[in-house]
Amino acid sequence: MRVLGVDPGLTRCGIGVVDGLPGRQLRLVAVGVARSEPTAEVDQRLWRIEQQLEEWIEEHGPDAVAVERVFAQHNVRTVMGTAQVAGIALVAAARRRIPVALHTPSEVKAAVTGSGTAGKSQVQTMVARLLDLSELPKPADAADALALAICHLWRPAGALGAPQRAPGALTPAQRAWAAAEQASRRRG
Amino acid sequence: MRVLGVDPGLTRCGIGVVDGLPGRQLRLVAVGVARSEPTAEVDQRLWRIEQQLEEWIEEHGPDAVAVERVFAQHNVRTVMGTAQVAGIALVAAARRRIPVALHTPSEVKAAVTGSGTAGKSQVQTMVARLLDLSELPKPADAADALALAICHLWRPAGALGAPQRAPGALTPAQRAWAAAEQASRRRG
Numbered sequence: 001m002r003v004l005g006v007d008p009g010l011t012r013c014g015i016g017v018v019d020g021l022p023g024r025q026l027r028l029v030a031v032g033v034a035r036s037e038p039t040a041e042v043d044q045r046l047w048r049i050e051q052q053l054e055e056w057i058e059e060h061g062p063d064a065v066a067v068e069r070v071f072a073q074h075n076v077r078t079v080m081g082t083a084q085v086a087g088i089a090l091v092a093a094a095r096r097r098i099p100v101a102l103h104t105p106s107e108v109k110a111a112v113t114g115s116g117t118a119g120k121s122q123v124q125t126m127v128a129r130l131l132d133l134s135e136l137p138k139p140a141d142a143a144d145a146l147a148l149a150i151c152h153l154w155r156p157a158g159a160l161g162a163p164q165r166a167p168g169a170l171t172p173a174q175r176a177w178a179a180a181e182q183a184s185r186r187r188g
Numbered sequence: 189m190r191v192l193g194v195d196p197g198l199t200r201c202g203i204g205v206v207d208g209l210p211g212r213q214l215r216l217v218a219v220g221v222a223r224s225e226p227t228a229e230v231d232q233r234l235w236r237i238e239q240q241l242e243e244w245i246e247e248h249g250p251d252a253v254a255v256e257r258v259f260a261q262h263n264v265r266t267v268m269g270t271a272q273v274a275g276i277a278l279v280a281a282a283r284r285r286i287p288v289a290l291h292t293p294s295e296v297k298a299a300v301t302g303s304g305t306a307g308k309s310q311v312q313t314m315v316a317r318l319l320d321l322s323e324l325p326k327p328a329d330a331a332d333a334l335a336l337a338i339c340h341l342w343r344p345a346g347a348l349g350a351p352q353r354a355p356g357a358l359t360p361a362q363r364a365w366a367a368a369e370q371a372s373r374r375r376g
């Protein structure tokens with residue numbers, strides 16, 4: 001299963017593509033950032049981001065698109081652009097009949113670090129570890145997009161589109177995650 | 189000049205098309221509401237609204253699209269969907285190389301009633317008067333979309349895309365507006 005994660009933003013929009021299946025190591029497919037020129041008009045900026053998102057979707061053919069859920073309480077100066085980019089990502093997926101999911105920042109942090117209040121560097125560290133990367137994914141927007149994709153691959157059994165499993169049973173991926181979490185605690 | 193106004197909303201998105209030129213009576217071309225099913229998933233709802241917006245743009249071929257500027261301080265429960273619909277309207281226009289403009293609710297109210305704090309019914313009354321309609325445009329979202337289009341047609345000389353005029357000179361449309369405003373005061 002291939003998931004394209006989107007960390008929405010008007011100046012920098014993180015995009016990360018991850019393959020994963022129960023019992024298999026997660027695999028980084030591609031990661032990057034869609035950008036728009038801050039001095040351009042907002043309609044042109046949104047369109048530019050849409051074009052880049054569509055190129056990523058066309059190139060990587062994800063089975064699902066996971067987008068960070070934006071809250072009105074976010075940074076007031078940027079929240080409107082962030083929400084609009086999230087909306088554009090949702091429609092770009094919907095037009096191609098690709099299922100989408102929204103995950104909150106806390107869900108994403110908890111999925112990859114075990115804590116819903118983890119900091120940016122902790123998320124980057126765990127994303128690098130889980131994807132077996134030799135370097136931290138940068139910028140943070142790119143790491144967040146990968147974390148979103150991982151969060152979606154690891155969403156609880158019974159969630160939208162997830163394969164059904166007996167309650168309490170951990171998938172191999174979830175066991176790997178638990179082990180990584182424990183390893184992280186020992187090192188911390 | 190033909191302007192398509194958009195009062196963004198996820199459940200009801202007002203759309204109004206108005207023709208206007210200096211010295212000519214404003215003319216209603218079309219007005220309506222794009223809707224999405226509140227029980228559907230947000231990506232499907234945004235896509236549905238996009239489809240309807242695109243049908244309106246294709247059918248009426250506006251020279252400009254005017255969208256209400258959404259602020260983070262708006263109703264927190266609905267502001268994200270409203271911002272996303274605004275973004276989708278902007279991109280739908282940008283893709284077709286149609287110029288867009290954002291106008292604040294206060295600008296729109298001031299343009300059609302003379303007061304930036306006018307109520308909904310006052311806006312509806314003035315929109316009906318300015319467009320010579322025998323009935324008030326309903327629902328309020330539709331009236332707001334028409335008011336946006338009028339606001340854009342009447343934006344100050346020197347604003348983006350407006351024909352240049354000597355400072356202080358009123359266009360015939362502006363004179364008509366001033367007269368309508370005075371008449372409104374006498375009746376009130």
